[in-house]
Amino acid sequence: MRKSLNQIGREIRLKKVLRNNRALIFAFDHGVEHGPKVFPEEKIDPRVIIREAVEAEVDAIMTTLGIASMTYDIWGGRVPLIMKLTSKTYLRPEQQRLLQSVFGYVRDAVAIGADAVAATVYWGSEYEDSMLNTWFTIRSTAERFGLPVLQLAYPRGSAIKNMYDKEVVKYGVRAAIESGADIIKTYYTGSEESFREVVKVAAGIPILMSGGATREKPVDFLRDVKSVMRAGANGAVVGRNIFQHKDPKAMIRALKLIIHEDKEVEEVAKLVE
Numbered sequence: 159m160r161k162s163l164n165q166i167g168r169e170i171r172l173k174k175v176l177r178n179n180r181a182l183i184f185a186f187d188h189g190v191e192h193g194p195k196v197f198p199e200e201k202i203d204p205r206v207i208i209r210e211a212v213e214a215e216v217d218a219i220m221t222t223l224g225i226a227s228m229t230y231d232i233w234g235g236r237v238p239l240i241m242k243l244t245s246k247t248y249l250r251p252e253q254q255r256l257l258q259s260v261f262g263y264v265r266d267a268v269a270i271g272a273d274a275v276a277a278t279v280y281w282g283s284e285y286e287d288s289m290l291n292t293w294f295t296i297r298s299t300a301e302r303f304g305l306p307v308l309q310l311a312y313p314r315g316s317a318i319k320n321m322y323d324k325e326v327v328k329y330g331v332r333a334a335i336e337s338g339a340d341i342i343k344t345y346y347t348g349s350e351e352s353f354r355e356v357v358k359v360a361a362g363i364p365i366l367m368s369g370g371a372t373r374e375k376p377v378d379f380l381r382d383v384k385s386v387m388r389a390g391a392n393g394a395v396v397g398r399n400i401f402q403h404k405d406p407k408a409m410i411r412a413l414k415l416i417i418h419e420d421k422e423v424e425e426v427a428k429l430v431e
């Protein structure tokens with residue numbers, strides 16, 4: 159039977175983002191989530207970092223509608239865009255940082271030619287209900303337009319003692335697949351063995367490791383990514399460990415060699431030292 163146009167569109171876009179089912183996605187929504195202090199001072203203009211990411215050929219860029227519009231002449235036609243449609247600021251009272259709010263609409267992503275959209279769900283948060291409302295509104299509209307949806311499936315809430323605990327991460331991943339995520343981004347659980355269990359729970363839905371705070375030694379970050387790839391993951395979504403590195407392009411090259419070429423950490427470590 160003939161596939162519907164939106165099914166075909168979704169399939170094509172997924173392949174653009176996940177070439178060979180693997181990807182290094184560059185996350186760049188930190189200006190809202192962390193504030194401008196997160197960026198090296200000399201790179202406060204978003205165009206500088208976006209240009210580095212594009213020149214080093216990341217597989218996709220996940221960013222906000224504002225940054226996407228300010229930099230389209232750099233990424234447009236070269237790197238797929240994933241528009242992040244939820245966000246929060248750190249300026250909020252602590253308790254309300256457990257809520258992600260609407261930060262754009264699927265129609266904005268369609269208008270600019272994005273290849274996917276993304277939204278965060280803090281599974282276990284006091285505001286889970288509100289985020290699920292937002293998630294399903296995004297998901298069902300995106301499906302209509304053939305846009306895959308990436309879920310940042312982050313277990314986070316006052317009842318969660320350790321958000322990196324493998325059972326907690328597995329729960330978030332299971333919830334992500336049940337909520338219809340096309341790609342899942344979640345926390346690294348600290349070992350290949352435990353992440354293998356996380357990958358199993360994803361049951362074939364592409365799963366990518368979330369970068370997290372910048373590691374003191376860049377080579378340790380490469381080790382984390384290697385470990386999730388060995389565990390069967392599909393790649394990583396990385397922000398700070400790239401743009402806070404002294405040579406972001408070198409870090410991207412090293413990560414791509416691990417993700418796409420199965421290189422060992424020792425083979426690429428010199429790139430990031």
Ligand code: FBP
Pocket residue numbers: 185186187188191192310368369370371395396397398399
């Ligand atoms: P990083 O690789 O820098 O952690 O980026 C991934 C990301 O999910 C961003 O998309 C987001 O802005 C940030 O982490 C959220 O950070 P936090 O965990 O502090 O809320």
